[in-house]
Amino acid sequence: MSKKIFIALTVVLLTTWSMMDPEVTQMKDTRSPVKAMYLYNFATLIDWPSEYRKGNFVIGVYGNKEGVYDNLKSKFEGKDIGSQEIVVKNYTSASQISKAHILYVTPRSSAQVGSLNSQFKGKSTLIVSEKSGHLSKGAAINFVVKGTSQKFEINKGNAKKHKLVIADRLLKLASNVVE
Amino acid sequence: MRAIKNILVLLVVFTAYSGYGQKYTTKAYALYQEKNYTEAQIWADSAIVSNERFNSQLWQLRGLVYRKLEQTENKKEYRDIAIESFIQARTLDTDGKHKDKIDGYLKNTIIRYYNGAVTSLEEKDLEGAEASYNQYKEKQIKYVDSTADFKESDIQFYTALGSEYLKLVSTLQGEEKTKQTAKGVHFFQKVLELNSNLFGPNLNVGVMYYNNGADLLMNMDPLTPLEEIPIIEEKAQGYFKKALPFLLEAHRLDKARTDVIEALTGCYYGLQDDANYDKYQKILDEKNLPVLLEKHKADPKNIEVVSELVRIYSTTFEDDEKYKKYAEILNKLEE
Structure with missing residues (x-):
């Protein structure tokens, strides 16, 4: 190859390199997998009364379908809790819910926590909210952010009202436990 | 008569000497011209252990023969022999008669390391590309120009190399991804040491760190024990923190780029960090909303677009009426 061609080749290559565009990215919903993972762990570390240990294990998401629902559906549906198979459901109105083991109420629907709590009075549905102060509105577990970490707080009394027994392992990791 | 006799003696001696002195070189040259490089190599190698070894042109010829053989026989080690031969040719060229020619041979041979680096890059042999580029620089300094400035070349090459690592890591998972990300970041940081005001490397380092953190969370093993969740979260956040200064710099350099935002x-x-999240999400949504509305108009059944509109009208630009409208559409599309 002649010198001229060499130089031309080099120039072409350098031009090609310098025109390379940086790789683009897409924002990912990185909070939802953490919450979904906690919800699954709640399922494994809470005891439901015997009448709730038959049939499917229903984890419901109350509110619009969003990241937590998608994560639960794709990662946990079909897995077992004891002898029960996890089924993930989405509800947009209280009337759609017949029986759920866990009901995660999305932040946008958090105003419904009080009425949902009344609806499930005497039933063993673990209501999980994501709004400051919602343990006092009947949620047994509430997602909170402490510093930069996703945490959860527990109201043992609310859990007890629904005949739910929370394992010490879960209580230890809670950022706050209300008796 | 005596003078003529002396001249004849000198002529005989010179002819005998030159005949003997150029025997191998002449033969090697003839074979080289016939493109019989393998035979030319044998004669040139014989020449360098004979009295012909003091001839600069022999070494030039030997360099050319090995350079040809490197290509025809695909033997990379021959390139170094060619370079050594040209160096020896230059050493023997005491009056500098062949200097320009030899320097040209050297440059054109050494640039093969550079071209090799490019080829390796194209073939995704990233370590080979780096090694070849380093050899190019090393030999260029040693044999061609000891004061050579590689700043621009380094910026272009390491940007290209880093970009290849960025492509590679997008196909990997776990430890291997972390390992290769570190390499990619290393090359982009080399570029930034040379010029910190470059948009691309800042964005790419930021993106590599961000993706590493995001992948840790998105790909968490569903059976991760409870106690490990905060540990993984913290590790991921470590990557997000590392990404931030690079992304902020990229944003400073080009505020219009939505991928940075x-x-x-x-x-x-x-x-x-909801305060900063809301700030940048608002900028992003302001840019994206008209595009999303146009997309929805063109393709009303696109679930992703409708989901985004639901999110925007329920968060960034709260509008209950529009939220309900798109939420209803979304529900119908998902049924």
Whole structure:
């Protein structure tokens, strides 16, 4: 190859390199997998009364379908809790819910926590909210952010009202436990 | 008569000497011209252990023969022999008669390392590309120009190399991804040491760190024990923190680029920093909303677009009426 061609080749290559565009990215919903993972762990570390240990294990998401629902559906549906198979459901109105083991109420629907709590009075549905102060509105577990970490707080009394027994392992990791 | 006799003696001696002295070189040259490089190599190698070894042109010829053989026989080690031969030719060229020619041979041979680096890069042999580029620089300094400035060349090459690592890591998972990300970041940082005001390397380092953090969370093993969740979260946030200074710099350099804003939004979201998340999400949504509405008009059944509109009208630009409208559409599309 002649010198001229060499130089031309080099120039072409350098031009090609310098025109390379940086790789683009897409924002990912990185909070939802953490919450979904906690919800699954709640399922494994809470005891439901015997009448709730038959049939499917229903984890419901109350509110619009969003990241937590998608994560639960794709990662946990079909897995077992004891002898029960996890089924993930989405509800947009209280009337759609017949029986759920866990009901995660999305932040946008958090105003419904009080009425949902009344609806499930005497039933063993673990209501999980994501709004400051919602343990006092009947949620047994509430997602909170402490510093930069996703945490959860527990109201043992609310859990007890629904005949739910929370394992010490879960209580230890809670950022706050209300008796 | 005596003078003529002396001249004849000298002529005989010179002819005998030159005949003997150029025997191998002449033969090697003839074979080289016939493109019989393998035979030319044998004669040139014989010449360098004979009295002909003091002839600069022999070494030039030997360099050319080995350079040809490197290509025809695909033997990379021959390139070094060619370079050594040209160096020896230059040493023997005491009056500098062949200097320009020899320097040209050297440059054209050494640039093969550079071209080799490019080829390796294209073939995704990233370590080979780096090694070849380093050899190019080393030999260029040693044999061609000891004061050579590689700043621009380094910027272009390491940007290209880093970009290849960025492509590679997008196909990997786990430890291997972390390992290769570190390499990619290393090359982009080399570029930034040379010029910190470059948009691309800043964005790419930021993106590599962000993706590493995001992948840790998105790909968590569903059976991760409870106690490990905060540990993984913290590790991921470590990557988001590392990404931020690079992304902020990229944003300073080009405020219009939505991919930078998107990555910044992602970092602050992952860091649970809602104030900054809202700030960048708002900028992003302002840019994206007209595009999304247009897309929805063109393709009303696109679930992703409708989901985004639901999110925007329920968060960034709260509008209950529009939220309900798109939420209803979304529900119908998902049924």
